[in-house]
Amino acid sequence: MKFASFYQEYLNQLAAFKLALETISYEQYTIAPEKGIPYSNKILGILSKNQFEYENNKEIITKLESYVSSLSGLEKKEVSLRLKKLLDQQSLPSSTYSEYVDLINDSMMIWHKAKSENNYDLFKPYLKQVIEKKKEVLSYSKRYNGSNLYDLCLDEYEPGMNQEKYDLFFDRIKTKLLPIIPKQAKGTHLFDKNIDITRQQQFMNILCDFLKIDFSEIRMDTTEHPFTSSFSNHDTRITTHFYEDNVMSAIFSTIHEYGHALYGLQIDDEFMDTMFYEPYCAAHESQSRLMENHIGRSTSFWKALYPKFIEVFDEFKDVSFDEFMDAICTSECSFIRTEADELTYPIHILIRYEIEKKLLNGTVDYDHLNELWNDKYEQYLGIRPENDSQGILQDIHWSSGDFGYFPSYALGSAYAAQLYHAMSKEINVDEALENGHIEVIKDWLKMNVHHYGASKSMEEIVEEVCHEPFNPDYYIDYLIDKYVSKRS
Ligand SMILES: [Zn+2]
Structure with a gap:
């Protein structure tokens, strides 16, 4: 350019x-x-x-x-x-902007305290103020028409998205997925073993070799919460966290973060420094989830890696391959979004979407918002949070004014499913993985998705690659097939 x-x-x-x-x-x-x-x-x-x-x-x-x-x-x-x-x-007056920034700083601090003390009442007045201030900030937007506050929030995280489109998407989730969530299903305890970090790091090296991570442009560190930071399309940082009592956590979070990293690394050189180098949330999440779930939780991925896994972690040597696959693709209704499995994840998001609509459209009763949260968990997932830390206080997003962010996570997963469907029609994904040729997948992603960066919206890319408009049924069918049909 x-x-x-x-x-x-x-x-x-x-x-x-x-x-x-x-x-x-x-x-x-x-x-x-x-x-x-x-x-x-x-x-x-x-x-x-x-x-x-x-x-x-x-x-x-x-x-x-x-x-x-x-x-x-x-x-x-x-x-x-x-x-x-x-x-x-x-048009946003700088005084309003700095009031908002100060309020967010206070609100995030109080949220941390409220979460650790399990006290929604402490956070409640801040949530109310953040919402009011956010509405004021949004009302200065050139695109504010008197009634589209939540649409402006949604557009911030995935341009072009609004309530009308998300309503259609979540209606589909609600009618097709919600009724078949197995509320009684119990997850796995297969990985409830203490495993030293040294061996986890040893397996991490094997995983990085398999993923063909190029360390001349990627650096890895450890942090409390894993994340990816793209400095440029030739310098990306990934972090991970090793848990002694959960060996799979670092493995899947690294595959997830590598999905984000690879996207940033495969964007065209000419887009560096422009708006196109920064894809939006749903687009980014589609790439991390495609890597983590469609690739990293597939049978062919583990056919290649499982022998090495049991070699390093000999406490699993008596576990059959099928038992292992069942354990990494298991579903159980649980309280915490970030620990949810693939099948129940969109329901966690649906709950947040329904509450955010009320928050931004001004129809919420703050005094009983934590109860509303718990009611929805009970209604949709059959479980009721016992306290606010495992309920309404679990996510940082609302304390930092990030309304409209959550829905982009579910949308990203749905984009991933449709893109993966198109990919597997064009290349033999299983053969590539079983033979350790992940570059076949990376090249397909570069050619069809990554190199565009944000010069095209993910909605446009999906339509072009899949030869049809975005269709959430690919996502729903994939989840039912992987987590319900095959497991029953
Ligand atoms: Zn992510």
């Missing part, structure tokens, strides 16, 4: 801010000594403020408004996307 020099310079500056901020924050999570954090936080604050002011200066917006009309093709798309973002922020 070729831009006027003023815009290229603007992109370069923003890229410099981004890399500096990303590096400092990655170090804080991984290697920075604890006592150094307050100082680097101060620097992060200064840099973020400079970045915001540089990004949103009025002069650049005026220039871009006339520049965009002289463009065509991908350049026009890039600048239009940039303007959409800048114009949404333009």
Whole structure:
């Protein structure tokens, strides 16, 4: 792509801010000594403020408004996307913005405390204030029409999505999936064994070899919560967490994070520093879940790796391959979203979606919101949380004002299922995995999905690759086949 020099310079500056901020924050999570954090936080604050002011200066917006009309093709798309973002922020008074930032800082702190003390009443007034402030912030958007607050939230995490589209999606989940969730099913206890971290790391090396992770552009560290950070399309960081009492946790979280990492690494060079280098949430989650669930929880993946798994973890040597596969593809209704299996996961999201609609549309009774949460778990999954920490207080998202984020997780899973279906018609996925040729899958993903970055929406990519529009039935049928039909 070729831009006027003023815009290229603007992109370069923003890229410099981004890399500096990303590096400092990655170090804080991984290697920075604890006592150094307050100082680097101060620097992060200064840099973020400079970045915001540089990004949103009025002069650049005026220039871009006339520049965009002289463009065509991908350049026009890039600048239009940039303007959409800048114009949404333009009318927001800086005093409202800093009030919002301060409130979020307080609210997140109180949420941590409320969660650890199991006390919804402590968090309740903050949740109320965050919602009110969020509504005020959104009302400054150029696209606010008096009644589309939640649509604006949803669009933030997956552009083009709104309540109308998500209603159709979740109706499908509700009518087809909800009735067949086996509420009585009991999960597995096969992995309830203590396994030392040294051997877990040994197997991690085998897994990385199998995934053909290229360590000349990926670095791995350990953190409390696993995540991926893309510095550039030739430098991506993945973190993992080893649990002594759950050997599969680090394995699946690494496969998941590698799905995110690979996406970032396979985006075209020419998109670096543009809006296209940053795919949105559902798009990203579709790639991590495709890798974790469709590839990492498949029979052919483990046909190749299981012999090595029992060699390293000899406590499983008497477990048959079928028992092992049953154990990694098992379902049980549980309280915590991040630990949920593939089958019940979208129901956790459905519950949050239904409550978020009420929150943003102003029809919620804050005093009994925790009860509403518990009622929905009881109604949909047949289990009732015993306290608010395993209920409404479990996720950080609402305390940080991230309304509309949850639905993109379920949508990403559904994109993954449809893309995987198309992939398996074009290449022999099982043969590639059984023979240790994962590059066949990575190349397909690069050619058909990754290299576009966000220059196309995931909805467009799905339609192009699958030769039909997005259809959630691929996801629902896949879940029923893997978790209900085969297990009954
Ligand atoms: Zn993810």
